[in-house]
Amino acid sequence: xxxxxxxxxxSPAPPKAPVFKPDDASGGDAVVLERRPQxxxxxxxxxxxxxxxxxxxxxxxxxxxxxxxxxxxxxxxQIMLKIHLDGKGVCGVFSKDVASTKVDQVTEAxxxxxxxxxCVCEPIE
Numbered sequence: 498x499x500x501x502x503x504x505x506x507x508s509p510a511p512p513k514a515p516v517f518k519p520d521d522a523s524g525g526d527a528v529v530l531e532r533r534p535q536x537x538x539x540x541x542x543x544x545x546x547x548x549x550x551x552x553x554x555x556x557x558x559x560x561x562x563x564x565x566x567x568x569x570x571x572x573x574x575q576i577m578l579k580i581h582l583d584g585k586g587v588c589g590v591f592s593k594d595v596a597s598t599k600v601d602q603v604t605e606a607x608x609x610x611x612x613x614x615x616c617v618c619e620p621i622e
Contacts, residue, residue: 541620543596544587547603548615549580557612562588565602590621 545566547558555577562573566588580586591599596618607614 540592542590543593543618543620544590545596545599545603545616545618546585546587547576547580548617549584550613550615553607553612553614555581557607557610558614561603561606561614565599565606591618593618 547562558577558580559570559573562568562576563570566573568576568588576586576588589596589599600616600618603614603616607616
């Protein structure tokens with residue numbers, strides 16, 4: 498047997514918000530909160546470094562620096578000579594994501610052309 502309810506179901510009453518009353522007119526127990534501005538730090542930067550090896554042609558390194566780091570030929574040649582003489586050279590400074598992308602691009606280009614060129618990113622302190 499199916500029976501129908503004669504009254505609609507009642508929904509529970511919504512909870513009441515707490516009411517705050519000061520203890521006295523002077524607000525003796527009142528607490529005042531000050532908003533302090535949050536200081537955000539700029540993101541940590543990373544430098545992309547090419548490492549010297551005895552097999553990668555200097556001209557290829559210059560082309561890589563020009564193509565992936567947007568340097569003119571003269572600047573790219575100077576960076577290449579620094580890599581050759583010092584063992585490593587900084588090609589650019591970027592945020593972490595951009596630096597790791599640059600490393601991947603350079604490494605992929607070197608492998609496609611059969612060169613063992615090493616590229617790493619290092620945090621700047």
